[in-house]
Amino acid sequence: MNKSARMEQVEVLRVKLSVLKTEHRDLDEAIRALEDQGSADMLTIRRLKKQKLVLKDKISQIEDRILPDIIA
Template identity: 75%
Template sequence: MNVQSDLAMKTDEVLRIELEVFRRQHRDLDEAISALEEKGTGDQLTIRRLKKQKLLLKDKISAIEDRLTPDIIA
């Protein structure tokens, strides 16, 4: 199931909750990546995996925001 069809099945309330959870996870990943890069303790493969997870979360966040934001016809 792709992100768009998954979103279509959920209520706005559920999407708002998921949005907050995904934003928190995105921040946590950002902090973890920064800490690993600063300390030099993380191997590059781990850092790349974390960055990929962060990008996937960003895509989910964008999709939910698009769904929750009404289209404005200018």
């Protein structure tokens, strides 16, 4: 893969990363709002938290692809 193609790929990953971080933040706010209501459905909260963890894993994977670990 040439340098230009790699740069384009990294830019696409950065956009995906931004979208996933926004979704993660939105889920966090939704969970907080439901918990603040007091009468929130615990099953719904549990599902949202699970979605949030899935997003966190995807975020970590993309960050690793953008900035791979450098063994010093």
